[in-house]
Amino acid sequence: MNERKVAKLVMTLALLVPAPRGLAAQLVSKVEAGQYSVSDGVLPLSAIRFAPTIQFELPRATFMARGAALLSDQQLQLADGIVSGTFTSPTVYGVRAEMIGNASRALDDRSLGTDQVDVQTRVHVLFHQHGGLWFGGGVARPWRVAVISSADVTDAGLWAKVGNAAAKFGGATMTATFTNFSFNKIASVHDTGSASLSCASIPSTMSSTSGGIRALFSEVSSGGACERQSRFGDLEGTLHWEWSTVELTAQTGYRFGDSYDVTADSRRWSSATATIWLTDRVAFVGGGGRQPALPLRGLPSRTFGMAGLELAFLPISKGAVPVSLPHAILVKSFEVRPGATGTQKIVIHVGGVETVDVMGDFSDWSPLTLVRRGRDLWELSVPVSPGMHRINVRVDGGPWMAPPGLPTVHGGYGGDVGLMIVGEDRSGH
Amino acid sequence: MIRLAFMTRPGRHRRLVSTVFVSVMTIVAAGPSGAQEPDPLIKLDANSKFAVELILDSAKVEKLPTQPLMSRALEGIAKKADGKKIVDAVRKELGYLRTARSVLGGVPDDELTAAAGVIEVGAKPAQLAAFRTRHKDRNDLAAFTYWADLITRGVPPEDASSAIAKLWQDGADDATFYSLWKSVNSDILQGLNPGAALQNRIRESPGRAPTSKTPPEGPQEPKSL
Numbered sequence: 001m002n003e004r005k006v007a008k009l010v011m012t013l014a015l016l017v018p019a020p021r022g023l024a025a026q027l028v029s030k031v032e033a034g035q036y037s038v039s040d041g042v043l044p045l046s047a048i049r050f051a052p053t054i055q056f057e058l059p060r061a062t063f064m065a066r067g068a069a070l071l072s073d074q075q076l077q078l079a080d081g082i083v084s085g086t087f088t089s090p091t092v093y094g095v096r097a098e099m100i101g102n103a104s105r106a107l108d109d110r111s112l113g114t115d116q117v118d119v120q121t122r123v124h125v126l127f128h129q130h131g132g133l134w135f136g137g138g139v140a141r142p143w144r145v146a147v148i149s150s151a152d153v154t155d156a157g158l159w160a161k162v163g164n165a166a167a168k169f170g171g172a173t174m175t176a177t178f179t180n181f182s183f184n185k186i187a188s189v190h191d192t193g194s195a196s197l198s199c200a201s202i203p204s205t206m207s208s209t210s211g212g213i214r215a216l217f218s219e220v221s222s223g224g225a226c227e228r229q230s231r232f233g234d235l236e237g238t239l240h241w242e243w244s245t246v247e248l249t250a251q252t253g254y255r256f257g258d259s260y261d262v263t264a265d266s267r268r269w270s271s272a273t274a275t276i277w278l279t280d281r282v283a284f285v286g287g288g289g290r291q292p293a294l295p296l297r298g299l300p301s302r303t304f305g306m307a308g309l310e311l312a313f314l315p316i317s318k319g320a321v322p323v324s325l326p327h328a329i330l331v332k333s334f335e336v337r338p339g340a341t342g343t344q345k346i347v348i349h350v351g352g353v354e355t356v357d358v359m360g361d362f363s364d365w366s367p368l369t370l371v372r373r374g375r376d377l378w379e380l381s382v383p384v385s386p387g388m389h390r391i392n393v394r395v396d397g398g399p400w401m402a403p404p405g406l407p408t409v410h411g412g413y414g415g416d417v418g419l420m421i422v423g424e425d426r427s428g429h
Numbered sequence: 430m431i432r433l434a435f436m437t438r439p440g441r442h443r444r445l446v447s448t449v450f451v452s453v454m455t456i457v458a459a460g461p462s463g464a465q466e467p468d469p470l471i472k473l474d475a476n477s478k479f480a481v482e483l484i485l486d487s488a489k490v491e492k493l494p495t496q497p498l499m500s501r502a503l504e505g506i507a508k509k510a511d512g513k514k515i516v517d518a519v520r521k522e523l524g525y526l527r528t529a530r531s532v533l534g535g536v537p538d539d540e541l542t543a544a545a546g547v548i549e550v551g552a553k554p555a556q557l558a559a560f561r562t563r564h565k566d567r568n569d570l571a572a573f574t575y576w577a578d579l580i581t582r583g584v585p586p587e588d589a590s591s592a593i594a595k596l597w598q599d600g601a602d603d604a605t606f607y608s609l610w611k612s613v614n615s616d617i618l619q620g621l622n623p624g625a626a627l628q629n630r631i632r633e634s635p636g637r638a639p640t641s642k643t644p645p646e647g648p649q650e651p652k653s654l
Contacts, residue, residue, distance in 0.1 A: 361500040364469060365507035387539035388546075388570050390500065400508060407578030407610060409550055412501070412518045413508040416581075419546070419574045421603075 034285065034308010047072035049079070049306065057369075062086045078113075080106040091397065094126040100138075106297045114298040116142040120153065131160040145298035148227065151183035170243025171352065180233040185295065187228035187260065232257030234292070242352060245277040245375070255292055265301045266292035275310070280374025283310045331393060332376065334403035336384075336420060344384040344422055348403070351376035353395040358382075358403075360391035360420070367394075390417045469503055477512030484519050493526045494538040497545070525549050532557040536569075543573035550580040552590050559594035571603040572596070575610035582614065583623035592631045 031053075037046045047070035055064040064086075068079040082104035089097040100120045107113040120138030127133075135156040142151065156178055163171035236253035252270035255262045271289020278284060288305035332349040339345040348356055348370060356378040357367040363382065370378035392400035392415075399415065402408040406418035470478045481502050488495045501522045505515035525545035532554050533544055544557055560569050572593055579589040596605060609630055616626035 359507060361496070361504075365500070365503040367507075388543050388574055390504070407574050409546060409577050409581045411504065411508075412521075413505050413510045413514065415508075417504075419578065421570055421574055 031311045033311075034306055037305045047077075049308070060088055060090075078107050080104065091126070094132075096124045096126070098122040098124065098136075104297075106299060114142060114144045116140055116296060118153070120155075122155075130162070131158070133158045140296055142296045142298070145296065146186045147183050147230075147296055148186060149184035151181050151296055153179065153181055155179040170241055170246075172239060172241045175238040175240075177236050177238075178233060179236070180231070181296065182229075182231045183296070184227050185230050187226050187230075228260070230257075230261040230295075232261045232295075247275040247277075249273045249275075249287075251289070253292065261295075263293060263301070269301070271304075277375045280377040281311060283375070284308075285310050331395065331401075331404055334393065334405050334418075336422065339381045342383050342385075343381045346370065346380045346382060348378045348393065349376050350378065350395055355397065356393065356395050357397075358391060358393050359400070360389050360417075362389050362391075384420075384422050386422050389420045389422060391420045392417055469499065470506075472506050473502070473515065474512045477516050480516040481519050484516075484523050488523055488526070491527070491530075493523070493530060494541060496538065497526065497542045498522055521549070528554050529557065533561055536563075540569055540573070543570050543577075546577045547573050547580075550577045551586040552576065552580060553586070556586075556590035556594065559598055568603075569597065571606045572601075575606045578610060579613060579623075579627065582617055584613070584627045585624050588624050588627055592627055595631075 031050065033048065033050050035046065035048055049068060049070050051066065051068040053064065053066040055062060057063075062085070064084045065082070066084075067081040070077045070079050082102055084100070084102045084104075086101075087099045098121065100122070101118070103115075103117045105113045105115050118138060118140035120136055122134050122136030124134040125132050133156070135154075137152070137154040140151040140153055157175060158177075159173060159175040161171065161173045163169060233256040234253055235256065236251065238249065238251045241248045250270070250272045252268075254268055255266055269290040269292045271287065271291065273285065273287030276284045284307075286307040288303075290303050291301060293299060293301040332351075333347075335347040337345045337347060346358055348358075350356060356370040356372075358370065358380065359365050359367045362384045368380055368382060370380040373379045390411075391403060391406070392411075393403045394400045402416040402418040403420075406420055408416040408418050411417040470481055473481065481498075485495050485498055488498055498519050501519050502515055505518055510518075522545065525548045526541060528548050529541050529544035533541065536544070544560070547557065548554060560572070576589055576593040579593075580586050592609075593606070596609070612630045612633075613623070613626045616630065617623050621629075
């Protein structure tokens with residue numbers, strides 16, 4: 001088939017692909033701005049940090065782009081950027097599969113950066129909706145760091161949840177993870193005691209690098225460095241507690257590995273962050289602690305402190321913890337407000353959940369996913385004709401239920417439905 | 430701008446490109462409008478689908494609204510209900526609509542659907558008779574909706590029916606019905622017997638909506654400044 005035929009075929013096929021009907025996509029974003037202090041000897045000691053994030057969500061996929069910039073001495077310096085895609089399967093018998101792909105760049109001074117592409121798959125298993133585990137594996141490929149091969153990454157984790165944000169003492173989620181990294185890196189010939197040193201296989205493609213490994217590359221140039229098989233594992237525990245408008249997250253970890261792969265300042269670490277929601281869309285964020293070195297990114301360990309504001313809200317990462325909660329008590333309020341011509345804005349307050357859907361006769365009983373607009377604020381504008389409509393709501397894919405604050409009747413299919421009255425020029429109740 | 434090589438050649442190639450372009454655009458333009466809408470009942474098994482379609486046809490013949498019937502079927506499909514259960518629900522809905530129509534006569538579809546909902550939860554058709562008289566600029570949607578809810582929450586159907594009918598006849602507006610429903614609902618949630626909750630609240634409820642501009646008769650207390 002010649003070039004013309006191929007071009008025609010491609011054009012025709014491309015035009016014939018139907019646009020997805022009723023695509024339930026949503027766009028969310030947030031901006032963090034605040035004072036950030038760090039002591040790693042590379043980044044500025046103190047700077048104002050901006051970290052905008054934008055996320056595009058589909059029912060089974062999420063695409064995210066995030067960046068961070070530091071303003072120090074009246075100069076804006078990019079710190080890092082990442083684009084990410086996550087695909088999740090439906091949950092079947094409590095099991096859900098997930099595939100995550102990331103491409104990122106981290107800059108630890110004004111001109112040099114390191115890049116990484118990684119792909120990971122995970123399998124999540126839920127137990128009684130209050131706990132679960134996951135395991136997975138993947139490959140990360142860094143560039144312009146001392147790591148000169150792809151890194152094999154395997155991880156496994158456990159999580160458990162007690163209470164919820166609306167309970168008397170709030171709700172807590174405890175997570176324990178173990179992540180193992182295995183890769184080849186450049187090591188100095190002066191390193192001894194390692195059985196896996198090979199001094200004959202240094203690639204010639206290394207061009208530039210950054211941070212504390214410049215010396216090694218000098219050694220490479222002079223034939224004084226070797227390739228070394230490295231391996232280390234991170235055991236990490238996280239406690240996240242939510243109560244009313246306060247969220248606390250504390251994290252601690254320990255890195256396993258021999259002294260050639262794990263520097264003393266990265267053996268143990270801990271950090272804590274507090275988020276206090278001032279309104280649905282604005283929160284004060286403060287925290288500090290120690291972060292371990294990230295060899296795959298060429299980043300040294302660092303001690304940091306930060307205080308700032310977070311504007312808007314980003315949904316809970318679907319890959320983080322597959323939280324599935326008891327549903328009935330969580331929906332705090334439901335409102336319908338007049339929107340643009342012919343539409344009504346459905347407003348729901350419910351905290352600590354990943355997704356909120358509604359369906360009713362106005363959607364031909366097809367689920368519509370609401371967009372998260374604040375800490376516990378979910379909204380959706382949808383065409384609804386004046387009159388009485390039957391409506392159901394659900395959170396995190398749980399059972400359908402009648403929204404609170406609406407008249408209800410038994411639905412006839414097990415469960416109640418809400419009755420929503422939409423006036424000609426006013427909202428329902 | 431990207432230009433493919435064959436686009437730059439004169440003569441028949443241009444005609445070929447034009448033909449392909451026009452054909453593709455025709456297909457694309459015809460696609461959305463000419464495409465058949467997917468059958469919403471496709472997920473039903475063949476027997477249930479046939480039964481639901483028969484019920485819809487019956488409704489059309491009787492000039493009853495088909496939207497609530499289709500909605501009931503789609504709700505069942507969305508909630509993964511058994512086909513027989515869906516057919517049963519749609520058939521019952523048709524019955525409620527027929528009954529409501531026989532009592533109320535020609536009312537708008539949404540009011541007929543709401544009235545059918547009241548019959549569905551246990552009100553007697555005769556209790557709808559109070560709503561047969563039409564009031565200009567008044568809509569009985571709210572009355573029917575809160576009436577159905579009160580019965581669903583355990584208020585005896587007779588009590589709920591007589592209370593709602595009385596308010597309607599007294600000229601109560603939507604806000605009055607909403608206020609009554611909210612108060613009764615609140616009392617029920619606090620543990621009060623549903624019937625008693627309604628009786629208590631109906632005594633407090635204004636007999637007539639405050640629409641009259643005529644000052645009340647009798648002595649009035651002077652306003653303090």
